Amino acid sequence: MKSKQKDFLSGARDSLPILLGVAPFGLICSVAAISVGLTPFEATGMSFVVFAGASQLAVLQLLGEGTVWIVMVLTTWVINLRFTMYSASLAPYLQTEPVLRKIPFVYALSDQAFGVSMTKFANEVPKNPAWYFYGSVSIIWFTWMISAIIGALLGALIPASWGLDFAFPLSFLALMFAAIKDKATVVAALVGGGTAILVKGLPYNLGLILAATLGIAAGVFAEKKMGGAK
């Protein structure tokens, strides 16, 4: 028990620096939700239920444009496909844990908790890697939810004339540059983004799904052509 607590706490402690990025993002998601007309309760509820910021922002933008719900749901799933990668990487460290205990922490799996945990495991695997991961997940989840509540309360104070909807593409820009790691990801971004401009006229924002798919295909193709060169 003692060593599990220790690993839980060191997972939480190692996540402290990254909270500086988590808190503003939680705040932004709530403010964005308020700006498209959701109530503070709905804004906080969205962060609580979904707990995946990038997909929440994407859906809020689509909601503001009056998109049909099926496209919003599909967009969420496409953006969150990356979690299957995290899931596959973390699986060996969680295999001895009971399923019911894993569920709440799996729900709260975030890019940041994955990053902190896998960086640690690559250097040194703690005695209870699952508990290290739980510690990281927990502190990130609490920080996110507190900032989401604060954002929901502040959001109502911000007038529409500020043009805060422009914060959506800006936040996606920052996330996009963080996702660009080599030439092949640059190709994926250029083809995905370029296609999206060309097919913007398609109904129900279906162009977004089409553009994303072509961008992914272009990235895979570019990587093959370049033989995985950086």
Added chain:
Amino acid sequence: MKGTSVWFLFIAMAVGTFALRFSFIYLFGKVDMPDWLRNALKFVPASVLAALVFPALVYSEGALDVSLNNIRLLAGIGGALVAWRTKNVMWTIIVGMVLFWLLGSL
């Protein structure tokens, strides 16, 4: 979309997202992720995010506008420089919004 229907939307988003998060943690030892899939997934974030950003910057009030009159494009280029250098959401928003307001007031 208002009232109860947004909660259905959130739940549909959440159920799928949980399934994606749980996928290989649940399947461990039963199914391995195929290499081609792992390879393709690497490109999801860059591609989707660019598909969200590009049209939002080059379209102004529903029409394609790549001129200096499009302040979203200009402020977005400024934001992109910050995003590229810092990869930080907060700084990108602050610099991009300030540029957007300044250009809008010209």
